[in-house]
Amino acid sequence: MSTSGSTQHRVSIALDARSYDIVIGTDVFALPSTYEALPDATCAALVSNHTVAPLYAQQLAKALGERYRKVIQVVLPDGEAHKSWQTLNLIFDALLAAGCDRKTTLFALGGGVVGDMTGFAAACYMRGVPYVQVPTTLLAQVDSSVGGKTAINHPMGKNMIGVFNQPLLVVADIATLTTLPQRELIAGLAEVIKYGPIADGAFFVWLEANLDALLARDPAALAHAIKRSCEIKAWVVSQDERETGLRAILNFGHTFGHAIEAGLGFGTWLHGEAVGCGMAIAAQLSANVGLIPAAYALRIQRLIERAGLPVRAPALGVQRYQQLMSVDKKAEGGETRFVLIEAPGKAVLRGVPDADVATVLRACGA
Amino acid sequence: MSTSGSTQHRVSIALDARSYDIVIGTDVFALPSTYEALPDATCAALVSNHTVAPLYAQQLAKALGERYRKVIQVVLPDGEAHKSWQTLNLIFDALLAAGCDRKTTLFALGGGVVGDMTGFAAACYMRGVPYVQVPTTLLAQVDSSVGGKTAINHPMGKNMIGVFNQPLLVVADIATLTTLPQRELIAGLAEVIKYGPIADGAFFVWLEANLDALLARDPAALAHAIKRSCEIKAWVVSQDERETGLRAILNFGHTFGHAIEAGLGFGTWLHGEAVGCGMAIAAQLSANVGLIPAAYALRIQRLIERAGLPVRAPALGVQRYQQLMSVDKKAEGGETRFVLIEAPGKAVLRGVPDADVATVLRACGA
Structure with missing residues (x-):
């Protein structure tokens, strides 16, 4: 994988202590250097779905493996219909089963549903752990991964249950769009x-x-x-x-x-x-x-x-x-x-x- | 009910924009004046449990009725065993069924379980609405209602899922301890x-x-x-x-x-x-x-x-x-x-x- 350094753009979100960068580029999400400024932690949890994980999870896990002693993967069912308590609990179950502590960093690899649920789970796990967005759909790259809105749906309304929780970093890799339907x-x-x-x-x-x-x-x-x-x-x-x-x-x-x-x-x-x-x-x-x-x-x-x-x-x-x-x-x-x-x-x-x-x-x- | 103004104490929690007071006194929770500094809203939601609601909910609802056009009541099952997603969802269901908007103020009337769940629900309902703690147990008055820790339990650990969410006000009424077992x-x-x-x-x-x-x-x-x-x-x-x-x-x-x-x-x-x-x-x-x-x-x-x-x-x-x-x-x-x-x-x-x-x-x- 080439570094394609010349195609990288950075857009900054200015929110005082919660400021962060959006990295936009080609072939950047699998580079360990993309994550080098993140805070130290023992454990990383890569959250994805059944569609995206087979395509990109291994590459991301490899990059994270160079920084984190333990990298766990949580693969959720795909789709808006699964943006629910039940699916959110799959993340908590996996984190607790693996003994992930309160410095664990979550990585959302997927579209808006994965990003929204991972950001919400990060806000709530042990009252808050950091997370990174790695959006793999155009919609997530231009909208849902940026700005810290996280949520799940309620039968009576979309995104009714959630919090504002800014990520530490957004990595929008244009190369991941090649597999997008x-x-x-x-x-x-x-x-x-x-x-x-x-x-x-x-x-x-x-x-x-x-x-x-x-x-x-x-x-x-x-x-x-x-x-x-x-x-x-x-x-x-x-x-x-x-x-x-x-x-x-x-x-x-x-x-x-x-x-x-x-x-x-x-x-x-x-x-x-x-x-x-x-x-x-x-x-x-x-x-x-x-x-x-x-x-x-x-x-x-x-x-x-x-x-x-x-x-x-x-x-x-x-x-x-x-x-x-x-x-x-x-x-x-x-x-x-x-x-x-x-x-x-x-x-x-x-x-x-x-x-x-x-x-x-x-x-x-x- | 007397105002017993002479027995009131105020303790302040200094947290910049999230600072708030703890009012400690006798016969204060049912006084409309106790809530006069809260932000304007159309709707108040009084969250309690099956043990406490019959004792104090009516008095509190009456006081809130002087300030809020609509006051809804949510009565949860009592006890630590119910500090779960399922019970939390009862709050969301009630808020959405009543059409409560994103300025709705939640009031937690009860012990630590009611307070923790109401504070967590307030953090998550439409990405955050304000809430007030009205603790009716000694434990909640001296500990859990103060400091903004909210959570539910997970089968693998207590308080594992929650957020930090400071209330707008804590009203610790010593009179409510007379009915405490x-x-x-x-x-x-x-x-x-x-x-x-x-x-x-x-x-x-x-x-x-x-x-x-x-x-x-x-x-x-x-x-x-x-x-x-x-x-x-x-x-x-x-x-x-x-x-x-x-x-x-x-x-x-x-x-x-x-x-x-x-x-x-x-x-x-x-x-x-x-x-x-x-x-x-x-x-x-x-x-x-x-x-x-x-x-x-x-x-x-x-x-x-x-x-x-x-x-x-x-x-x-x-x-x-x-x-x-x-x-x-x-x-x-x-x-x-x-x-x-x-x-x-x-x-x-x-x-x-x-x-x-x-x-x-x-x-x-x-």
């Missing part, structure tokens, strides 16, 4: 596309011009998209770690998206697919309430559609959508709030009258 | 006694002189014991919130105690009973390794025994004890460490050779 690459593009309308009008234009290269997995295009996405996310998270304000803009499309996921049953649509559709609805809603011209909403929808993401909402019925959205974490004092686009590259969080929500849902096929 | 009062005295040997030689002497008054529930004696205990705990926690050093001294007797609890099955002995016995063993160990004179160990053991706490270890076998202690959170790199007394009012955390541990366990009946 196209459906998952496309789902990841939903979160990439998100950063344009909410924070960077120029990036949105770049995406319109480079979408085909991204779909063809052009490494340079992917590297730029990941880096720019991480920079925007780092900027947002550094200002509002615990989502008391600004950070909510990262949930563009997510209120509708979460309702789709919960309504269809977690795992039926991929998270990114639901978010893609949710952004299409939210863009339309932004135009309907007069924030942006209909033409800009259409450009957003067009880009989502070109990526291969759904833009029509599953027909669950408007009432069911509204019921599912009422438990959303952004709801406060009974009102559901939405991230809307108020100008290219600028988002706002605001309450919307139920009637307007119903109208846009109906128009989008709900 | 004598066995639980005695269990609470174990944690009171603890503070003498580890931090305050004069308080230890005071306890020797006032133990009978405490056992007879003399309100003035209880108030002093609770206040002094909270002051010592506040001093320790303010210096070492996350137990990277000093705070470990609060676990005097707990390494042996946790092994007793796990070995007998959680709930067979009360936590305080196991800690009382654990302190008797740890005092002996401190003398055996030459830190304190045998006579001082005997004084500690004598006070524990006079309180009505066990000083002989359950006969689980020395090997079983050592196995159970090897997963203790204070273990690091394979070595189990113990809190030992090195002088009256002064504790130290150190590793002890297995042979010395075996000797003291055998001598104490293990």
